[in-house]
Amino acid sequence: MAEATSVDEALASFREMMATDGYLLTWSDAGDGKAVVKIEATDGACEDCLVPLPIMTNIMAKALAPTAYELDHVELPPGATH
Amino acid sequence: MTTLREALLDPTGAVEGQDDSTLSARPVTLKGLTVGLLDNTKPNAMHLLDEIAADLERDYGVATFKRYVKDYFGTPIKDELFQQIVNEVDVVITAVGDCGSCSAATVADGILFERAGIPTVSITSDSFAMSGQAMADVQGFPGFRFAMVEHPMASLDAAQIRGRADDIMPEVLRILGVTEEA
DSSP: OOOOOOHHHHHHHHHHHHHHTTEEEEEEEEETTEEEEEEEEOTTOOGGGOOOHHHHHHHHHHHHTTSSOEEEEEEOOTTOOO | OOOHHHHHHSTTOOOTTTTOOOOOOOOSBOTTOEEEEEEOSOTTHHHHHHHHHHHHHHHHOOOEEEEEEOSOTTSOOOHHHHHHHHHHOSEEEEEEEOSHHHHHHHHHHHHHHHHTTOOEEEEEEGGGHHHHHHHHHHTTOTTOOOEEEOSOOTTOOHHHHHHHHHHHHHHHHHHHTOOBOO
16 A cells, blocks of 8 residues: 655645745644644735635645545634735 | 625635536637636736736637726625626636635636636646645635746736747647637
């Protein structure tokens, strides 16, 4: 049986995309095979550029599919309007 | 009553036609047609559209171009402008989705126009392909095709924008189904 893709590997391209708009993407193990993805704004973040939550969730759920984790939820920066 | 645009803003909303994922009829030729150029206000968006328009006028016989500007890049087009464009043009080209929210919105705009029967090319930068595709997926139109230019766009000079237009033109024509030069 093939080993599951690591979460870091699975999220790498999206992490790069978020960094283009000035956001930092991290994830944490929420237990029971669930992962929480957290988006944080850096000093240079473009507030209006943040990917809307439904779109973010869609991307994250698909990105995690080849891993041993399922998406629990995505946390956006405080005050995010999308 | 939920409008189609509201449903796009809230992808969980149900509305008649929302799951319509059939592309509008392609024009084959652009000769004599009116093409709408929709600027989402991102830097160099209209400059890129103007370069594309120059080629379409010279080589493909477009009769008229109409230029429009959205009021905000991060959300789908407002109803009033949407209806105006639908009533005035045969084809739409919209640019440029070079950030997370605007790439998603640019694709959402394209889907709105396709569902209104207007063949549309949405242009995003390649760095944000995932955002654009995710919007298409969320809207139940996973087969919506959009064109991608190399990122970045905002910092380019005139010659570089001309280069981006050259690079993307074959994809613009392919998405529109245009096979005949003027």
